[in-house]
Amino acid sequence: MSSKIICNARKKHEQWYSLFMNSLMEHGNGQIDEALAITHDDCEFGKWLNETGLKQHGSLLEMHELARVHRDLHLHVCNIVGRQGMHLKSRLEFGRLEQSKDQLTDLLDKLEINAED
Secondary structure (H helix, E strand, C coil): CCHHHHHHHHHHHHHHHHHHHHHHHHCCCCCCCHHHCCCCCCCHHHHHHHHHHHHHHCCCHHHHHHHHHHHHHHHHHHHHHHCCCCHHHHHHHHHHHHHHHHHHHHHHHHHHHCCCC
């Protein structure tokens, strides 16, 4: 796997995450653009992960961990969307979302370091 492929996958994830967080900031009344709370299989990163990442590099343990963390990240997003207006529980979920985002980024870093260029 080349570092360029991983970099492109990272950009897809960061782009979606930025759109989601911007939606939270723009909707100060607790409303979130639910179109951004798509499943882990339907986002651009998830499509890459399923169609390319796991198929071509499924022998790497980091790829399977990446899939799990990515699934968890979207679960936290769905929980946040489902708890709009329940600020205390949403804050806990935001912490979990940030943790999943950081784990996903760390795994991409590991894959990029070990990538064949």
